[in-house]
Amino acid sequence: MSERQFETAEDQNSLEAHLATTAGPVEASLEAQPGLPEVLPTAKDAKASVLPNFFDFPLKDLEAVLTGLGKEKFRARQLFQWVYQKRTHDFDLMTNVSKTFRAELPGLLEFRLPKVVQELKSVDGTRKWLFDVGQGMTIETVLIPSKDRLTLCVSSEVGCNMACRFCYTGKQKMKRRLTAGEIVGQFVHAQDSLKKDGLRVTNIVFMGMGEPLDNPDEVFKSIKILHEADGLGFSRKKITVSTSGIVPLIPRVTEAGVRLAVSLNAPNDEIRNKVMPINKRWNTKALLEACRVHTEASKDMVTLEYVLLRDVTDRIEQARELYQLTKNIPCKINLIPFNEHPGTEFLRPHQEQVVKFQNEMIRLGAHVLLRKTMGRDIFAACGQLTSLYEGRPEKLMPTPSKSLTTKASAETTVSLS
Numbered sequence: 001m002s003e004r005q006f007e008t009a010e011d012q013n014s015l016e017a018h019l020a021t022t023a024g025p026v027e028a029s030l031e032a033q034p035g036l037p038e039v040l041p042t043a044k045d046a047k048a049s050v051l052p053n054f055f056d057f058p059l060k061d062l063e064a065v066l067t068g069l070g071k072e073k074f075r076a077r078q079l080f081q082w083v084y085q086k087r088t089h090d091f092d093l094m095t096n097v098s099k100t101f102r103a104e105l106p107g108l109l110e111f112r113l114p115k116v117v118q119e120l121k122s123v124d125g126t127r128k129w130l131f132d133v134g135q136g137m138t139i140e141t142v143l144i145p146s147k148d149r150l151t152l153c154v155s156s157e158v159g160c161n162m163a164c165r166f167c168y169t170g171k172q173k174m175k176r177r178l179t180a181g182e183i184v185g186q187f188v189h190a191q192d193s194l195k196k197d198g199l200r201v202t203n204i205v206f207m208g209m210g211e212p213l214d215n216p217d218e219v220f221k222s223i224k225i226l227h228e229a230d231g232l233g234f235s236r237k238k239i240t241v242s243t244s245g246i247v248p249l250i251p252r253v254t255e256a257g258v259r260l261a262v263s264l265n266a267p268n269d270e271i272r273n274k275v276m277p278i279n280k281r282w283n284t285k286a287l288l289e290a291c292r293v294h295t296e297a298s299k300d301m302v303t304l305e306y307v308l309l310r311d312v313t314d315r316i317e318q319a320r321e322l323y324q325l326t327k328n329i330p331c332k333i334n335l336i337p338f339n340e341h342p343g344t345e346f347l348r349p350h351q352e353q354v355v356k357f358q359n360e361m362i363r364l365g366a367h368v369l370l371r372k373t374m375g376r377d378i379f380a381a382c383g384q385l386t387s388l389y390e391g392r393p394e395k396l397m398p399t400p401s402k403s404l405t406t407k408a409s410a411e412t413t414v415s416l417s
Helices: 009-019 027-032 059-068 074-085 099-107 180-195 216-227 247-256 269-275 284-298 316-326 351-364
Strands: 115-121 127-132 138-145 150-153 203-206 239-243 259-263 302-308 331-337 368-370
Touching: 059 074, 059 216, 127 180, 138 180, 150 180, 180 216, 216 239, 216 247, 239 247, 247 259, 247 284, 259 284, 284 302, 284 316, 302 351, 316 331, 316 351, 331 351, 351 368
Parallel strands: 150 203, 203 239, 239 259, 259 302, 302 331, 331 368
Antiparallel strands: 115 127, 127 138, 138 150
């Protein structure tokens, strides 16, 4: 990454320090959320692995590992084809691999994937998996069905340091970043599960637990693995990386050749500072300028995600403000009615207000889509993912009628201070 992507050397040092630790540039904002459901590791693995994990390596990296061990470079390609294309870990079935190399493999590499703890299915066909990633830590992955696609929403971290006020994951402080193998493993399991029904994943979005650009090396390594022609062969244009706004790392999305989504979620800095603390580090002007640069270089539109919070971000005047803010950026805007989660201070907007907001954006000339809420009944919708913790609800309970009433006024229904 070149230094020109940072405004100052201090910016670069700040980012590098953040990526080297579990503490981030918005760490102090966590203090604004008392009583977080702290999801601590409950146990340690009985035996720590000492062998490299096959699923952590892009093809060229695996070639380097094997040649460093004195093995032929082409063995890496053979393994990729057997494991990813033919879906076997049984060395005896790898008939074009020498018996000598097959005998040595158990002492060279492990084939380690996250373990499925739970699978839930929504009434609308959405599936959610809870994966064990070791040391008592768990993550969630969601498969979202629609008319012409099956989109897999993968996680990149256990918890998240961004502390977005409306996000369930943001209430769980980050425990660690996932490895490339743990990210790829989510896809591999989903693909194998769907194959039984004659289906396959058509799109991948890095919109699950964690901030993908808070774990850039492993995220972009996993994209290389997913895209490798001798492996899974997944199109880069079918992969979307979402960010809450780590501006200096957006060029890495451009370089990777994948699509960019940005969680904007507010029409101005005042509101965004309160609902998304990262805005205090990189504001909307810097964020949207990075989006503009990306669209020029990639020739792709950027997707701007906008969560509608009742009486906070869903007013008609805010639709107009949002249009003015984004009209010069080649983008499409996804409107997402807020999805409730335990302990939230926000409310889902009334449907009629959602429609009014959307219609006003359309009238103004914005390319805007209303995101259909999927998997809400099993806490699989946008902003609802979390780890396993004691007392965690598995189903969405009906909202009490009293919480659905609010008077229209200049006051918000939640405290944003």
